[in-house]
Amino acid sequence: MSRPRHWDPTGERHGGTPTYPWRMAPRGLYTRGQLRAKGLRPAGQEVAAQICWRSRRSKGDRVAYLYRLDRAKPVRPMTAAKAAALAKANAARRTCPACGRDAGYVLPAHLGTCLTCADTAALAA
Numbered sequence: 001m002s003r004p005r006h007w008d009p010t011g012e013r014h015g016g017t018p019t020y021p022w023r024m025a026p027r028g029l030y031t032r033g034q035l036r037a038k039g040l041r042p043a044g045q046e047v048a049a050q051i052c053w054r055s056r057r058s059k060g061d062r063v064a065y066l067y068r069l070d071r072a073k074p075v076r077p078m079t080a081a082k083a084a085a086l087a088k089a090n091a092a093r094r095t096c097p098a099c100g101r102d103a104g105y106v107l108p109a110h111l112g113t114c115l116t117c118a119d120t121a122a123l124a125a
Contacts (some may be wrong), residue, residue: 006052006061018049025051029066036075043073 008019020026029049035041049066093106095116103114111118 005054014050016053017047020049020053022051022053025049025066028069030069030072031064031066035067035069035072038072039075040069040072041075042067043071045071 004030006019006021006042007024008014026049028055030038031051032042045067047065048115049067051064051066054060055062090106091102094102095102096103096107096117098117101114107114108118113121
């Protein structure tokens with residue numbers, strides 16, 4: 001029986017980083033997303049290992065970095081200033097530069113305006 005393509009627990013073939021195939025990482029190693037779901041963050045620790053898998057969509061290999069659970073720290077709480085800054089940034093993404101209204105959704109980047117202004121410009125042309 002042959003080894004899976006991305007099986008390299010010593011990191012010999014992948015620049016010293018232990019590498020595992022999809023769903024075969026050892027216990028105690030998690031991606032950033034998995035840590036976040038547990039209310040944790042990597043907290044500046046080095047990458048402990050990586051998962052590699054073949055992707056048909058990107059037509060190549062994909063990589064997800066893994067961090068140790070025992071070195072992770074709790075996510076920092078949201079401050080009032082950070083919440084206000086995020087609300088302001090999200091409001092700017094919803095505000096149409098042409099008519100100045102809050103569209104209620106994030107404006108499409110390819111249009112640059114709300115759908116109403118884009119339709120009006122298309123009809124005028």
